[in-house]
Amino acid sequence: MASSSAGIVTGLVTAALVTIGVLAHQASVNAPADLGPARATASPAPGAVKAPRDRRHPEALPAGSGTGERVVYSVDDDRVWLVGPGNKVRRTFEVTPSTVDPVPGAYTVTSRSNRVTGSDGVPVEHVVRFASAQGVAVGFSAAVDGSTAKPDPDRRTGGIRESRADGDAMWEFATIGRPVVVVR
Template sequence: MASSSAGIVTGLTAAALVTVGVLAHQASVAAPAGPERPRASSTPAPGAPKAPRDRRHPDALPAGSGTGERVVYSVDDDRVWLVGSGNRVRRTFRVTPSTVDPAPGAYTVTSRSNRVTGSDGVPVEHVVRFATAQGVAIGFSAAVDGSTAKPDPDERTGGVRTSRADGEAIWRFATIGQQVVVVP
């Protein structure tokens, strides 16, 4: 009798391990790339709520934009906040958005370039990249000539343009690994 119950236990254990393995595989296939790098797209997730804003202070840090040192970028408000320790806003400024937006979520700065040519052909400086959407690298940059013209809507570009002064501020603040939180 002991040998038959051992066989049953072994069979049940094997079945449980197979089930757990199948479920783990299904979860890994359906899961995003990781909590710090969600798959980005040009449209927010269906039903993604917009972070509440302070109507009396439209440049106030959006509620629900995370904690700790971070860059917060609102794609709806075309605004960036550089947030230091203690949730203190060090600087906030308006930006000119790219034609391709990152999806709301938390990212990290993956690369930086002091001076390059942007995807729109404009020489830029202080490039801070943090996402990819529709095959386009997304990042903050400042045009060397100081322009912040809206990009051609027919071109897929990823450069979120800042003034030169704001570009320098984000360059100093957002080093490799710095968190960037994108909100609607």
């Protein structure tokens, strides 16, 4: 009987922990913006639409890209915005996308490397990683030789390439924990 009671208690504890985990995940994904950035889910939200843009001013910050200091990356427009205090764009620039796109959502900078070899074999500097997609680390980087060639479409790469000057600006701005918002 004691063995049977222990099994029931273990089952109840396990069920409670699973329920708490599911609720915690839902809360983190659906947290209001004023509680900090949420982690993006593994797939886009049903019915997700591209953030509206001011087509006369392609450098304008996308509507619905959040508030506060953050990096905004548009996977459709291949553009980045570094947004400072007061929702003011400090810098915007075009990038060369990787072959693997992160899912639109809210992330944070998780790691940085001053100089490494990119997944495409190119020496890069000022690597700022913020996501993982299809088993590949995704982040911003600048090729040491200054090139921004499009990656081989047959290779899965996560390096979003910037010019060296833009890479320097990203490196200074996007420290560990900085929010990164990915929009269509």
